[in-house]
């Protein structure tokens with residue numbers, strides 16, 4: 001089975017998760033690992049399965065990943081998704097984000113076989129930008145509350161070893177038990 005494991009990463013959290021998954025599954029299938037910012041042209045190769053990882057922006061996969069999906073015509077395919085986000089996995093915002101990503105992919109007739117989410121450290125510059133935006137626009141959604149400050153502090157520890165191991169277990173199981181019968 002040919003798998004494209006593609007990711008979008010600005011500050012390397014998602015890259016780390018993608019590389020861990022790759023190390024785990026590279027012997028289970030023919031896997032190509034791709035940083036989407038290095039891919040300008042349409043990929044010629046045909047894949048049986050797509051694993052697409054992104055950092056979260058505006059409660060969804062970031063725009064570069066959304067653009068990649070459409071440019072590469074990942075439509076009507078078998079896929080698995082993963083996200084890194086600024087909040088802990090248990091936070092409702094993490095669920096909203098992965099659900100929006102799932103909806104985006106399903107609107108393009110993709111079949112989602114697995115999802116994975118973990119926290120990733122938030123670039124401290126983001127808080128400065130949020131403060132400025134909240135100051136300009138009182139309705140700006142990311143208010144810099146004490147809760148948000150605590151979450152950003154906690155996010156510095158992620159993705160940690162446990163997050164990376166969880167990702168590996170999740171995708172190992174996917175390949176062993178779920179997609180062998182679902183695809184080719």
Ligand SMILES: Cc1cc2nc3c(=O)[nH]c(=O)nc-3n(C[C@H](O)[C@H](O)[C@H](O)COP(=O)(O)O)c2cc1C
Nearest residue numbers: 009010011012013014055056058059084085086120
């Ligand atoms: C401009 C910007 C917007 C962000 N918006 C969100 C958001 O809406 N929700 C969220 O959970 N995290 C948000 N984050 C946090 C990132 O998704 C998170 O830190 C992620 O792990 C970054 O991944 P990367 O290191 O692969 O780029 C945002 C980060 C940036 C830089």
